[in-house]
């Protein structure tokens with residue numbers, strides 16, 4: 267995959283950061299985007315220190331103009347766009363639907379659904395200019411199952427699966443593969459935030475997975491890297507479970 271260029275949204279932390287590190291270690295030029303400049307620049311410096319090539323741009327995926335700028339930036343910086351990981355996402359409430367706040371659901375819809383849609387739209391337009399590309403979206407076990415106290419979040423992740431499968435069909439003959447990963451609970455800030463709201467503790471979350479543990483961000487990054495790569499050349503519209511057996515129940 268050397269000389270390929272990838273964009274990663276929300277790439278300064280968690281799964282996005284691990285994915286950026288892994289792709290850079292394979293010789294891919296990585297554009298890390300996110301809202302937090304300091305964390306993004308730190309990730310870029312770490313990649314450069316290991317001999318990789320990366321750049322950061324501050325992007326809020328809620329805003330269409332920012333997403334357009336992200337793609338322009340990748341092309342200005344590295345000349346093309348081949349790969350994209352639409353990873354930016356939020357989970358801002360752990361409540362039953364009856365107790366949940368519509369404004370929080372609206373915010374999740376904007377980031378998790380509209381943000382992924384906008385990224386796909388402009389990534390695809392650019393990839394078509396190169397003759398193809400590969401996109402991986404971050405779905406979730408909550409994109410394939412109901413999760414108590416997470417109805418609005420689950421709705422947004424089901425929507426990501428819909429965008430992934432439909433996009434895969436739209437571009438199947440134009441050499442753009444579009445897939446998703448569906449992680450189980452992974453040790454990142456999002457899960458820490460959910461635990462802090464009190465509905466779930468770490469042991470309960472681990473116990474939801476047959477392997478009785480949470481995953482590490484690197485375990486998701488490896489699946490993403492495979493789906494992006496030519497090793498997965500006949501894979502499109504697929505949702506890859508990386509969930510310690512959750513989906514097997």
Ligand SMILES: NC(=O)c1ccc[n+]([C@@H]2O[C@H](COP(=O)([O-])OP(=O)(O)OC[C@H]3O[C@@H](n4cnc5c(N)ncnc54)[C@H](O)[C@@H]3O)[C@@H](O)[C@H]2O)c1
Pocket residue numbers: 275276277278279280281282299300301302325326327328353354355356357377381404405406407448449450451452453454455456457
């Ligand atoms: N951690 C888990 O258990 C888990 C499980 C399944 C799916 N996911 C999904 O994986 C993705 C990455 O999450 P994570 O677990 O690494 O947590 P994380 O909070 O570390 O990563 C999310 C990143 O997205 C960024 N972000 C949020 N809103 C944004 C916006 N509007 N514009 C740009 N960036 C924005 C955040 O700043 C952060 O860097 C998310 O889409 C999440 O829903 C996580």
